[in-house]
Amino acid sequence: MKWIKRLFIVAIFLGVIGVAAITFIYFQLKADLPDVTSIQEIPLQVPMKVLSKDGELISQFGEKRRIPLTRKEIPDQLVNAFIATEDSRFYQHIGMDPIGIMRAASVYVLSGSAKQGASTITQQVARNFFLTNEKTILRKVREIFIAIQIEQILTKDEILMLYLNKIALGHRSFGVGAAAQVYFGKTVSELTLSEMAVLAGLPKAPSRLNPIYSVESATERRNLVLLRMLDENYITQEEYQSARDEAVLSRYHGAEITLSAHYVAEIARNKLIELYGEERSYNEGFNVYTTITKKTQQAANKAVIENLHNYDMRHGYRGATKVLWTKDETPWTAEKIEEALAQEATDVDLKPAVVVAVNEKSIDVIIKGDKKKVSTIEWGGLSWARSFKSDSRQGNPPKKAKDIVSVGEQILTREIDVEVKDKKQTTSVKQLQLSQYPAVSAAFVSLNPQDGAITSLVGGFSFTQSKFNRALQAKRQVGSNIKPFIYSAALDNGYTLATLVNDTPINEWSGNEAWRPKNSPNIYLGPIRLRRALGQSKNVVSVRLVQDLGIDKIIDQLTKFGFKPEDMPKSNSIALGSASITPLELATGFAIIANGGYKVEPYVIERIEDAYGTVLYQAEPKIVCPECIEIYQRQTEKTDPLAIETMIDGDAKVCVIAAVDEAQVAPSAISPATAFLTRELLRTAVWGGGDWAHKTRWNGTGARAGKAIKRQDMGGKTGTSNDSKDAWFSGFVGNSVATSWVGFDDFKRELGRTVYNSNLGKSQSSGGEYGSSTALPAWNAFMVETMAGEPTFSPQRPDNIANARIDRATGFLSTVTDHTTLIEYFKSGTVPIYYAPEQSNYNQSSDSSTEGYDEELF
Numbered sequence: 001m002k003w004i005k006r007l008f009i010v011a012i013f014l015g016v017i018g019v020a021a022i023t024f025i026y027f028q029l030k031a032d033l034p035d036v037t038s039i040q041e042i043p044l045q046v047p048m049k050v051l052s053k054d055g056e057l058i059s060q061f062g063e064k065r066r067i068p069l070t071r072k073e074i075p076d077q078l079v080n081a082f083i084a085t086e087d088s089r090f091y092q093h094i095g096m097d098p099i100g101i102m103r104a105a106s107v108y109v110l111s112g113s114a115k116q117g118a119s120t121i122t123q124q125v126a127r128n129f130f131l132t133n134e135k136t137i138l139r140k141v142r143e144i145f146i147a148i149q150i151e152q153i154l155t156k157d158e159i160l161m162l163y164l165n166k167i168a169l170g171h172r173s174f175g176v177g178a179a180a181q182v183y184f185g186k187t188v189s190e191l192t193l194s195e196m197a198v199l200a201g202l203p204k205a206p207s208r209l210n211p212i213y214s215v216e217s218a219t220e221r222r223n224l225v226l227l228r229m230l231d232e233n234y235i236t237q238e239e240y241q242s243a244r245d246e247a248v249l250s251r252y253h254g255a256e257i258t259l260s261a262h263y264v265a266e267i268a269r270n271k272l273i274e275l276y277g278e279e280r281s282y283n284e285g286f287n288v289y290t291t292i293t294k295k296t297q298q299a300a301n302k303a304v305i306e307n308l309h310n311y312d313m314r315h316g317y318r319g320a321t322k323v324l325w326t327k328d329e330t331p332w333t334a335e336k337i338e339e340a341l342a343q344e345a346t347d348v349d350l351k352p353a354v355v356v357a358v359n360e361k362s363i364d365v366i367i368k369g370d371k372k373k374v375s376t377i378e379w380g381g382l383s384w385a386r387s388f389k390s391d392s393r394q395g396n397p398p399k400k401a402k403d404i405v406s407v408g409e410q411i412l413t414r415e416i417d418v419e420v421k422d423k424k425q426t427t428s429v430k431q432l433q434l435s436q437y438p439a440v441s442a443a444f445v446s447l448n449p450q451d452g453a454i455t456s457l458v459g460g461f462s463f464t465q466s467k468f469n470r471a472l473q474a475k476r477q478v479g480s481n482i483k484p485f486i487y488s489a490a491l492d493n494g495y496t497l498a499t500l501v502n503d504t505p506i507n508e509w510s511g512n513e514a515w516r517p518k519n520s521p522n523i524y525l526g527p528i529r530l531r532r533a534l535g536q537s538k539n540v541v542s543v544r545l546v547q548d549l550g551i552d553k554i555i556d557q558l559t560k561f562g563f564k565p566e567d568m569p570k571s572n573s574i575a576l577g578s579a580s581i582t583p584l585e586l587a588t589g590f591a592i593i594a595n596g597g598y599k600v601e602p603y604v605i606e607r608i609e610d611a612y613g614t615v616l617y618q619a620e621p622k623i624v625c626p627e628c629i630e631i632y633q634r635q636t637e638k639t640d641p642l643a644i645e646t647m648i649d650g651d652a653k654v655c656v657i658a659a660v661d662e663a664q665v666a667p668s669a670i671s672p673a674t675a676f677l678t679r680e681l682l683r684t685a686v687w688g689g690g691d692w693a694h695k696t697r698w699n700g701t702g703a704r705a706g707k708a709i710k711r712q713d714m715g716g717k718t719g720t721s722n723d724s725k726d727a728w729f730s731g732f733v734g735n736s737v738a739t740s741w742v743g744f745d746d747f748k749r750e751l752g753r754t755v756y757n758s759n760l761g762k763s764q765s766s767g768g769e770y771g772s773s774t775a776l777p778a779w780n781a782f783m784v785e786t787m788a789g790e791p792t793f794s795p796q797r798p799d800n801i802a803n804a805r806i807d808r809a810t811g812f813l814s815t816v817t818d819h820t821t822l823i824e825y826f827k828s829g830t831v832p833i834y835y836a837p838e839q840s841n842y843n844q845s846s847d848s849s850t851e852g853y854d855e856e857l858f
Helices: 002-032 036-040 076-086 098-111 121-130 137-153 156-166 176-184 193-200 215-231 237-245 262-283 294-314 334-342 479-491 530-535 539-549 551-559 572-576 583-594 626-634 672-687 703-709 771-787
Strands: 048-051 057-061 287-290 351-358 362-367 375-378 388-390 409-421 426-435 441-447 454-458 500-503 508-510 513-515 526-529 605-609 615-618 643-649 652-658 714-720 726-733 736-743 801-807 821-827
Touching (some): 057 262, 076 121, 076 156, 076 193, 076 215, 121 137, 121 156, 156 176, 176 193, 193 215, 215 237, 262 287, 262 454, 294 454, 294 736, 294 771, 334 351, 334 362, 375 426, 441 583, 479 530, 479 551, 479 714, 479 771, 500 530, 500 539, 526 530, 530 539, 530 672, 539 551, 539 572, 551 572, 583 736, 672 703, 672 714, 672 801, 703 714, 703 726, 703 771, 714 771, 736 771
Parallel strands (some): 048 287
Antiparallel strands (some): 287 605, 351 409, 362 375, 409 426, 441 454, 441 736, 500 526, 605 615, 801 821
């Protein structure tokens, strides 16, 4: 009894000494301990996300992958897996666990190594937020004190969520939300029990135990986690065995991008950095919602990619990307080929492959990542590949596969949809095709003319290949795309759609040099109405308008559409499109014509939210609302600010007055009457004029758009610069405006010409590369995809627009109602006052079809 009493006294003494020591250490360290209450305000480092208007993920920027989750979003078994493995007494201890410490110490004494950790989840939170990972006793003591304080200010679930959202789990993933995506491409709610156990096993050594680094190590660690869950009665024996038998299947998953719009994402990234700086932009979890939608962006992507491939294919095959072995060398094994292909990038729709056999009219290839090992490209995917000689010359059509490729060559392939017809139906099947990176470039942009919202934007074939955003940054000569704006100046200065302008050759001398602008094709019709001149893109008529109005007046008009004066040449060549303008600027100019004459500003960021959904930035675009302007004009007192919401429902527009700023209403750029008449000119450029029955029908230069889309509420203009270096098409369908451009990044390089390929069908394009043949196909494909089923949009005719029947030949009034006359629109006060003779001798021969009309700059 004496020894027991003495031991008890010693124990009490040591306990007092221990408490005193701990108290002493606490007060010694107290000044150095952080303010634990700040843990409630420390933001998690969450990457920036760029999304479409309809919530599709476009891109993610930031060093750390993190998807913050709430307790309700995390499955109970995932929580149990972490608790069983990391801190089985989490809900019982006060931040530090004496029992856990004693257990870890006993294991250490018995085994001689630290096989069991003693840190609680709360201690790990303390270390992750406030301390470093240095292994010192002093750091451990600080960790315990901080953990105890954390337990006093946060609930257990709050501590658990800080842990599960903060912890590093390898491959730049932080938190279980990001780890589930990185390793399994799933949300946490989609994980199996086995996968949950894999994640719960990572904190001990995430770089070594993750399943991407070592499946064996990850599996062994997973089994240990499952055993701990079984011991803690979180799972049954059957669940344990089933999860243990499940194979660990994992690979690296990037951010779950659901919409490809790299050029848009880059615009958003630069805007965020401009507003908040790099540190905040990449770490504070901003969500940037753009104005593009999945439907329109995917349509633009597909239209541009297909159009560039089609151009590139008709100009010929430039050969293999590499030669891995020749016919005189030992062929590579499949394993060696796969290793080589694994190092090659897969970009856009192109996959690298190696030719392993050349047959009569097919080739066998091994494609990167193809589990079938060997695939066959049939003749239908090869026959296009005549050799490329130059931009204007192609070799003879190939007869056999050996004329195209050889064994051992590394090539590019793509899958295309091919229609197969039988007696009953037409079906679409996938076909493997030999391909190549297009050498030519392109840009495409579409926007809503009512407020300037960019609905799609493509800056080139591949963002990986080139970061240069041609839609915003490429200033290119616009060719005849400039003409509608010049014609609008004429309409503002006394011209009408019926005014006759002389379509005859021009010879101008300056010193010893002559300037002779030509029509393309080189056909002249003499006196011609303004409507038809634009429809057939008569170059000399455009020049005569500039000569009559003067350069200064023309440039002043062009600036009303947002074009920069410094980009406008002060010479008559401006009439033919020598001005250099970006695709976005051009689309914005066409939007002003389409919306009735109101200047909208293009924008692509709709709003910015923080990680908690609070709106930090909201776009306030200028909206088109003529009725609202009338309201302002009628107001005598403007004591209260006004705001307008515009709702479009078919042809009906409703303006709702609410409390915002008057400045949100788009100002007038040109008069509604001028916009209406210019829009009519663009409709004529698509639909042409004349009468088929009387052989007077003529097509506009954009006739292919009408044939493809078949809607009356559309109009547009082709454009081709000098020597066909730039090809354009800009126009509108309903309430959508878009511009398509194709050209080489090398300003000196021409788009060239092609000859007919006898291996291909009648639908192929051949001849010169112009706006109608090179840029228009992408525009057509986009509009067919996006405007199908959309209601027609017919702008309201301005009150000061009248109509009258005129003679087609003279533009004068007429009482005749046959094919020699038509109903024309005029501004009030400009209706002709003279009548044409009853027999005006309408020139039928000059009205022959001009399908295929294209234009050059000079």
